Amino acid sequence: MFQVALTGLLTGLALIIAVGAQNAFLLRQGIRGEQVLPIVLTCLVSDVVAITAGVAGLGVVLERWPSVLPVAQVLGGLYLIAFGLHAAMRAWRPTALDTGEGTTLTPGRAVLLTLALTWLNPHFYLDAVLMLGTVANSFGDDRWWFVSGTLVASVLWFFGLGFGARLLRGVFSRPSAWRVLDSGIAVFMGVLGVGLLAH
Structure with missing residues (x-):
């Protein structure tokens, strides 16, 4: 159970940390110290709704049509690998926010x-609903442990980024910081994608 939750935590962090419009906006507002709590709570509630709906909805589909799981796993694995490649490309040509x-x-x-x-x-629907729903349901009865890990990742990331942004201003103003972060994301997502394909 702990291992499943940890996998959920790491998967959630890898998906959520990727530089995108939402994270850029939260980081910017966090550095400015402006409306951070409403933004953080909105991000968190959105994740809870989407991830829970994705896992539960996909779970119902899989109970009725179990043959969907192998197809979903292949698609999910390919998506994770593509996600990792995209992170690798960002690491190759990083930019400061x-x-x-x-x-x-x-x-x-x-x-x-x-x-x-x-x-x-x-991408929010692909990540939170389809991707996490597919990976979570591959754990069968332990899928909600995986979900708990992803939700902990959301709490840690959004609160950490929003309220710790001022401390990170110097770090993430340099492209090299995003290069290191995206490189780690690329490796983790690639490994997870290959594992899902081989499952």
Whole structure:
């Protein structure tokens, strides 16, 4: 159980840490110290809803049509490998994040922007619903241990990034920091993808 939860934690972190619009926005606002808590909570609730729905919904499908699992595992494995390759390409040509100043956000606008950056992103559905749902259900009855690990990853990442951003300003202003991070993500996702294909 612990190993499954740890796999969920590492998988969740690998998926969530990837530089994207949502993380860039949270990092930028965290550095500025502006509306951090509403943004963090919106990100977290979105993850809980999407991951839980993905695992439960895919679980129902697999109970009725168990032959779907091998197909989902192959597609999921290929997606993880592609995700890893994309991270490797980012590591090859890293860029620093633009965290420049801008207009002040109200709490409501911050939440709406976060919802848009999250739910209008197709990768969010691929990662949180399809990918994590597929990997979680490959663990059978232990799938909710995997989910618990992914949700812990979400809590650690969003709160850590949002409220620790000021401390990271110097680090992530350098492309080399993203190179190291993306390199680690590339290796982990590649290994996990191959493992899912071989399962």
